[in-house]
Amino acid sequence: MSALPDESIAPAPDPGFQILRRLISMEQPGTLLAALVVCAFVVVAVLAPWIAPYDPLAQSYLRINAYPSSQHWLGTDQFGRDVLSRLIFGARNSLIFGLMAPTIAAIVGTTLGVIAGYFGGFIDRVISRLIDLLLAFPELLLAIMISAALGGGFWNVILVLSIAFIPGFARVARASTLAVRQEPYIEASVAAGLRTHTIILRHVLPNISAPVVVLMTLWVASAIRLEASLSFLGIGTRPPAPSWGNIIRDALGNIFGSPWPIIGAGFAITVVVLAFNVLGDALRDALDPDTA
Amino acid sequence: MLRTIGARLVDAVPTVLLVLSLVFVALRLLPGDPALVALGEYATQDQLALFRRQMGLDLPLWQQYFAFLRNMLMLDFGTSLVNQTPVIQLIRENLPYTIELTLVATGMGLVFGIPLGVVAAVNRNRWQDRGARIFSLVGYAIPDFYLGALLLIVFALNLGWFPINGGGTGFWDRMYHVFLPALTLAMVKTAFIGRLTRTSMLEVLGRDYVRTARAKGAREPRVIYRHGLRNALLPVTTGLGLSLLATLSGSVAIELVFNRPGIGEVLISAIAKRDYPVIQAGVVVFAFFVVAVNLLVDLAYAVVDPRIRVKA
Numbered sequence: 001m002s003a004l005p006d007e008s009i010a011p012a013p014d015p016g017f018q019i020l021r022r023l024i025s026m027e028q029p030g031t032l033l034a035a036l037v038v039c040a041f042v043v044v045a046v047l048a049p050w051i052a053p054y055d056p057l058a059q060s061y062l063r064i065n066a067y068p069s070s071q072h073w074l075g076t077d078q079f080g081r082d083v084l085s086r087l088i089f090g091a092r093n094s095l096i097f098g099l100m101a102p103t104i105a106a107i108v109g110t111t112l113g114v115i116a117g118y119f120g121g122f123i124d125r126v127i128s129r130l131i132d133l134l135l136a137f138p139e140l141l142l143a144i145m146i147s148a149a150l151g152g153g154f155w156n157v158i159l160v161l162s163i164a165f166i167p168g169f170a171r172v173a174r175a176s177t178l179a180v181r182q183e184p185y186i187e188a189s190v191a192a193g194l195r196t197h198t199i200i201l202r203h204v205l206p207n208i209s210a211p212v213v214v215l216m217t218l219w220v221a222s223a224i225r226l227e228a229s230l231s232f233l234g235i236g237t238r239p240p241a242p243s244w245g246n247i248i249r250d251a252l253g254n255i256f257g258s259p260w261p262i263i264g265a266g267f268a269i270t271v272v273v274l275a276f277n278v279l280g281d282a283l284r285d286a287l288d289p290d291t292a
Numbered sequence: 293m294l295r296t297i298g299a300r301l302v303d304a305v306p307t308v309l310l311v312l313s314l315v316f317v318a319l320r321l322l323p324g325d326p327a328l329v330a331l332g333e334y335a336t337q338d339q340l341a342l343f344r345r346q347m348g349l350d351l352p353l354w355q356q357y358f359a360f361l362r363n364m365l366m367l368d369f370g371t372s373l374v375n376q377t378p379v380i381q382l383i384r385e386n387l388p389y390t391i392e393l394t395l396v397a398t399g400m401g402l403v404f405g406i407p408l409g410v411v412a413a414v415n416r417n418r419w420q421d422r423g424a425r426i427f428s429l430v431g432y433a434i435p436d437f438y439l440g441a442l443l444l445i446v447f448a449l450n451l452g453w454f455p456i457n458g459g460g461t462g463f464w465d466r467m468y469h470v471f472l473p474a475l476t477l478a479m480v481k482t483a484f485i486g487r488l489t490r491t492s493m494l495e496v497l498g499r500d501y502v503r504t505a506r507a508k509g510a511r512e513p514r515v516i517y518r519h520g521l522r523n524a525l526l527p528v529t530t531g532l533g534l535s536l537l538a539t540l541s542g543s544v545a546i547e548l549v550f551n552r553p554g555i556g557e558v559l560i561s562a563i564a565k566r567d568y569p570v571i572q573a574g575v576v577v578f579a580f581f582v583v584a585v586n587l588l589v590d591l592a593y594a595v596v597d598p599r600i601r602v603k604a
Contacts, residue, residue: 138540225433266442
């Protein structure tokens with residue numbers, strides 16, 4: 001023991017740093033590549049107005065359905081709008097939905113799940129029944145059905161995506177809360193006379209946060225995909241605002257014009273969703289090595 | 293067995309009522325006046341009042357609720373606002389195309405997915421397994437409507453091998469029309485089923501009875517198919533229910549890509565035209581599907597696993 005005096009007094013390595021190191025190591029080139037793609041996506045989305053070569057909404061009837069050229073790298077659509085610029089602004093659209101929907105769903109779903117798991121009884125039965133019912137629906141189907149009632153538009157899409165994701169978060173949060181509720185420190189807190197909301201906020205929430213965070217990262221990809229699907233169906237982001245989904249929708253209606261908007265936008269969705277999925281899986285493995 | 297079926301059917305009743313209630317809440321109580329949503333902002337007061345009376349929207353909410361439940365359970369969906377055809381007729385004409393697409397796609401997904409999973413599991417960590425993994429990753433990421441559009445552009449538009457729209461008439465023509473759309477959905481499904489089969493196969497191949505089979509001197513194909521795959525297929529059949537519903541929801545976009553008739557196409561164009569009774573019917577039909585498939589999955593569990601049968 002005395003041979004290793006530094007070991008006991010050295011500060012424990014920051015777990016966040018360790019996770020990052022496990023996540024981004026040269027042993028996993030796939031994960032590294034995925035991380036680079038995600039970074040590139042975020043940079044493009046944030047800097048869209050400065051990167052995009054043209055205004056994504058500017059029409060030019062002199063140049064419609066142009067094929068790729070040095071001026072328009074991905075050509076133009078049926079209104080003469082620059083496809084690349086629309087894709088770049090579409091990235092911004094995707095990033096907003098990809099971040100907002102899982103966040104809102106996590107907040108609402110976790111709240112419901114914690115309430116159900118902590119209090120049990122009648123509340124739990126009602127919430128669980130509702131969650132089970134909603135979980136029987138595939139997310140896309142649920143989203144289509146709610147959109148049918150609400151119609152498209154920014155806030156409606158946010159609402160629809162959030163509702164589609166809430167049951168998943170609620171289930172995970174409920175299961176984790178049930179496990180945490182058995183822990184001695186909860187019993188100790190109750191015995192110490194802490195108020196219920198203090199127990200939930202200070203002792204339950206921090207201990208169920210890991211699975212919720214993993215679920216959030218995994219669902220960024222789902223949210224991006226789902227928003228694209230809804231916009232493709234014409235019940236998501238409303239034209240002329242560019243979304244990767246409605247770019248494909250427009251181009252499919254103009255399929256004899258130019259296939260390039262379809263090819264470009266679809267490629268963008270595939271690569272970004274793939275990268276988020278790979279990164280999400282790696283994060284899950286790093287945070288929770290047991291299940292890897 | 294009959295008692296199990298009966299118990300599950302009774303179980304499904306509250307689920308159906310709950311689903312219908314949610315649909316009612318979503319369509320009637322969420323923001324906006326349904327009459328205004330249906331007729332648009334430029335409708336006159338008279339038109340709005342007439343619409344409300346026709347749809348029973350001027351009645352008290354609880355009366356509307358029971359009328360809605362009764363109508364939906366009797367499959368009385370009213371008439372379309374756009375062309376006055378009974379909605380049930382629209383559904384009867386279009387539903388077979390959606391079911392056909394979903395079933396053919398699921399069949400193709402099984403035919404491709406199961407061998408893919410077996411090959412990946414048997415050659416764990418070799419190039420076949422890596423290839424299958426990459427295929428699955430891409431399959432999970434690629435949007436089905438994009439894949440469909442690519443297949444449409446290449447095989448229908450440029451090569452002219454397949455029709456670019458319609459559902460076809462007569463058996464062979466219909467199969468010809470359904471091929472590309474089903475292939476699109478099947479490729480996404482193959483990724484899922486392949487993954488499921490691989491995981492399940494790997495678990496089964498590590499079991500004692502597989503080792504025993506090998507020790508007995510059974511040949512490798514027999515070990516893999518008779519002892520391995522037959523047992524590995526259990527979780528696959530149970531995963532099939534969820535994946536059937538995923539394919540059903542995917543069919544909505546695919547019908548749009550290939551300009552095919554179907555329930556998804558009906559629902560989406562009704563949303564665009566704000567054809568309120570058709571929207572309502574489309575949503576209810578999809579909800580019924582979800583309840584029915586889950587019921588079938590429950591029954592399948594009972595058939596496959598005798599322990600559940602005894603418990604129920």
